[in-house]
Amino acid sequence: MKYLPLVLRNLGRNPLRSLLTGAAIMLAIALVCILRTMPAGLDAILKSAAANTRISTHNEAGIVYSMPYSYLAKVRGVPGVVAAISWNWFGGTTDLSKGVQFPNFAVDPDGFGEVYADWKLDPQVFEDFRKYRDAAIVGHATLEKMGWKVGDVVTLESTVFPVTLSFRIVGASPAQNGSFYFQREYLAQALAAAGIQFDTTGMIWSRVDDPEKLGSAMRQIDEMFHNSEAVTSTETESSFVGNFFGGLKQLVTIIQIVAALVTLCIVFIAANTASMSIRERVGEIAILKAIGFRKQTIFTTLLAEAGILALFAGIAGSGTAYVLTKLLQQYASNAGPQMGPLTAFIVSGTILVQAIFIAFFIGILAGWVPALGASRRSVAQTLREVF
Amino acid sequence: MIDIVNVSRLYKRGADEIHALERVNLHVARGRFVALMGPSGSGKSTLLNVLAGLDRPNSGDVTVAGKHLNDLTEDELAEFRAHTVGFVFQFFNLIPVLSAVENVELPLLLTKLSRAERRTRGLTALRVVGLGERADHLPRQLSGGEQQRVAIARAIVTDAELIVADEPTGDLDAKNAEEILSLLQTLKRDFGKTIVIVTHDPRAEKWVDEVIHLDKGLLLETRPGGAARGAAGG
Numbered sequence: 174m175k176y177l178p179l180v181l182r183n184l185g186r187n188p189l190r191s192l193l194t195g196a197a198i199m200l201a202i203a204l205v206c207i208l209r210t211m212p213a214g215l216d217a218i219l220k221s222a223a224a225n226t227r228i229s230t231h232n233e234a235g236i237v238y239s240m241p242y243s244y245l246a247k248v249r250g251v252p253g254v255v256a257a258i259s260w261n262w263f264g265g266t267t268d269l270s271k272g273v274q275f276p277n278f279a280v281d282p283d284g285f286g287e288v289y290a291d292w293k294l295d296p297q298v299f300e301d302f303r304k305y306r307d308a309a310i311v312g313h314a315t316l317e318k319m320g321w322k323v324g325d326v327v328t329l330e331s332t333v334f335p336v337t338l339s340f341r342i343v344g345a346s347p348a349q350n351g352s353f354y355f356q357r358e359y360l361a362q363a364l365a366a367a368g369i370q371f372d373t374t375g376m377i378w379s380r381v382d383d384p385e386k387l388g389s390a391m392r393q394i395d396e397m398f399h400n401s402e403a404v405t406s407t408e409t410e411s412s413f414v415g416n417f418f419g420g421l422k423q424l425v426t427i428i429q430i431v432a433a434l435v436t437l438c439i440v441f442i443a444a445n446t447a448s449m450s451i452r453e454r455v456g457e458i459a460i461l462k463a464i465g466f467r468k469q470t471i472f473t474t475l476l477a478e479a480g481i482l483a484l485f486a487g488i489a490g491s492g493t494a495y496v497l498t499k500l501l502q503q504y505a506s507n508a509g510p511q512m513g514p515l516t517a518f519i520v521s522g523t524i525l526v527q528a529i530f531i532a533f534f535i536g537i538l539a540g541w542v543p544a545l546g547a548s549r550r551s552v553a554q555t556l557r558e559v560f
Numbered sequence: 561m562i563d564i565v566n567v568s569r570l571y572k573r574g575a576d577e578i579h580a581l582e583r584v585n586l587h588v589a590r591g592r593f594v595a596l597m598g599p600s601g602s603g604k605s606t607l608l609n610v611l612a613g614l615d616r617p618n619s620g621d622v623t624v625a626g627k628h629l630n631d632l633t634e635d636e637l638a639e640f641r642a643h644t645v646g647f648v649f650q651f652f653n654l655i656p657v658l659s660a661v662e663n664v665e666l667p668l669l670l671t672k673l674s675r676a677e678r679r680t681r682g683l684t685a686l687r688v689v690g691l692g693e694r695a696d697h698l699p700r701q702l703s704g705g706e707q708q709r710v711a712i713a714r715a716i717v718t719d720a721e722l723i724v725a726d727e728p729t730g731d732l733d734a735k736n737a738e739e740i741l742s743l744l745q746t747l748k749r750d751f752g753k754t755i756v757i758v759t760h761d762p763r764a765e766k767w768v769d770e771v772i773h774l775d776k777g778l779l780l781e782t783r784p785g786g787a788a789r790g791a792a793g794g
Contacts, residue, residue: 175669175675176669178662179655179658179666179669182655182657182658183657185657186656186657456651457655460647460649460653460655461655461666462638463612463614463641463647463649464641464642464646464647464666464667464714465638465639465641465642465643465667465670466638466642466670467634467635467638467639468634468638470670551615552609552614552615553606553609553614553615556605556609556614556649556726557605
């Protein structure tokens with residue numbers, strides 16, 4: 174500790190250089206933090222999805238293609254399936270000029286509570302959802318974003334169907350992306366009034382009573398519709414979510430490789446700065462060694478300079494990343510469902526601590542070789558060359 | 561204090577071999593002020609480095625303050641320098657980001673003294689060289705002569721028995737050079753320090769007890785300086 178003032182004074186010797194080097198490390202660390210939140214966020218979503226026995230059935234051609242609504246009754250009859258509901262994208266908005274602000278679906282109230290038992294909502298919420306034709310269960314994120322609360326009556330105009338419906342919010346859910354769910358029957362009646370027949374579904378979500386029966390239930394469902402007008406593809410929720418984010422994961426891998434290369438570049442830049450700083454002080458270092466400083470002491474103090482600079486830059490970079498992801502999260506939740514999982518991504522404490530360690534490691538790595546060279550250099554040789 | 565016996569030092573510069581010192585013998589008694597003089601490349605700085613424990617001879621024996629330097633490891637040599645030798649150089653003497661007193665305190669960082677004790681000793685050393693009032697000034701705020709006096713304060717702060725100085729007046733004007741030589745003589749006279757300087761400066765001769773002439777690595781001549789003859793009034 175007694176050498177700390179010397180180390181700090183040397184760091185302040187060329188403030189602009191220290192500032193620029195620190196800024197380079199800070200930005201690299203902020204970038205690494207932000208990029209590391211993406212796989213962490215995806216993993217969290219996948220882990221949550223993998224922890225339940227929900228399965229998804231959709232048209233094999235893709236989730237944008239529908240299936241006959243009659244499939245729902247057949248799925249409910251498959252052994253092991255304890256509950257199943259249909260899902261239809263409503264595409265509702267409070268303001269057409271803003272587009273769809275949050276995901277909203279027409280679903281079957283019967284079985285909704287069983288399929289989403291893991292939400293652990295008050296049974297009264299599911300009861301109200303069943304009881305009131307215009308009931309809606311809305312995700313916390315959407316409630317917060319729209320300034321709504323349970324008990325409010327809200328109106329959505331569909332961008333898919335030629336109807337505008339009013340809903341009473343009966344409960345809040347932890348649904349991903351703040352999804353808004355309402356009764357399919359409510360939509361069906363409105364469409365019937367408009368002369369439109371509503372007999373399709375976009376997806377069917379089911380819950381299987383035993384994880385060991387998942388495989389056989391999925392196989393049976395797809396075999397049941399194998400030769401029908403809409404061939405189905407059934408998968409577990411984690412597989413569905415994983416496939417949904419599959420492209421994003423590959424992008425994340427590419428971005429992470431780029432981030433690693435950026436970090437490596439920063440190591441070289443920091444090492445070059447450390448080399449320059451030490452080269453400029455070779456005479457002073459020789460004096461320190463002449464007056465009795467051991468090479469270990471010289472090495473440690475020089476390394477400490479690089480380490481401390483990188484450490485503070487790492488803390489600043491982590492803080493920057495935290496603020497940026499908070500802002501990104503806020504922006505994404507305001508922008509709408511098209512921002513996908515970005516709303517779930519925020520720099521965690523673990524990532525912050527890891528990033529600070531990475532920054533410190535960058536500093537140590539960058540300072541190691543020049544510090545070792547300076548500490549090993551012969552005093553007499555330096556004095557001959559410099560003086 | 562210093563016994564150098566048959567010391568040779570050979571450098572390799574590319575394919576060439578440079579005989580910086582050849583079978584040099586030197587004895588300096590405790591409390592003497594000695595100047596090593598000679599043209600550039602004569603080996604005087606190499607001899608200073610060898611006797612101060614900064615460089616090792618290829619052959620011969622070096623004994624300083626009772627320590628046989630040939631036997632010491634790098635770390636032991638560093639410890640020897642920290643406790644026994646005070647250094648003054650021509651350039652780059654001071655750390656520019658540290659104040660005068662912090663520069664003086666540097667060698668004390670290697671001791672177990674507390675921060676307060678280090679500061680007290682640093683200020684005392686600065687007062688000895690007449691810079692007690694400029695303790696908080698940075699080197700760039702001091703004149704060349706003052707900077708060299710701070711370096712001398714740093715050299716004496718550990719109460720080193722031997723002070724070595726390589727061209728201590730080389731970068732100074734005549735007035736400041738005289739003051740530095742006078743200060744070194746005071747340290748010898750009042751504090752009993754043994755002082756060895758390397759210099760081209762002919763003015764140094766009148767302040768020292770002995771002048772040792774070297775050329776091409778050979779010790780050519782040892783003769784009394786002005787101080788020994790009473791010329792400097794010391």
